[in-house]
Amino acid sequence: MASSSPPASPSGNTQLLPLSDAHSPLSSVVFELSQQVQAAMENMLKMITEIDQSSGGIIEEIEKCKESALERKRSLEEDKERFQKAAYSVLDMLNNRESN
Numbered sequence: 001m002a003s004s005s006p007p008a009s010p011s012g013n014t015q016l017l018p019l020s021d022a023h024s025p026l027s028s029v030v031f032e033l034s035q036q037v038q039a040a041m042e043n044m045l046k047m048i049t050e051i052d053q054s055s056g057g058i059i060e061e062i063e064k065c066k067e068s069a070l071e072r073k074r075s076l077e078e079d080k081e082r083f084q085k086a087a088y089s090v091l092d093m094l095n096n097r098e099s100n
Helices: 016-099
Strands: none
């Protein structure tokens, strides 16, 4: 019949077994915690990757909008110059009529 007493350690000291039994719950808690931390870090890495991809798209859109705004500004500046020239021409024509 098999004995229900704990097996002896190789050095013959049987007090080590209860000590290792006390560490077993602590080891499993540490292991579980490390698994949770690793899973959380993997999730954060996925989120960081998604954020990087999204920010790349956002930066592209900002650049497109910036270019579009600069083109619109140039166009408005050209329109402004044309209207100013036309206004000065009208003023010159009116001044010339008054002086005659």
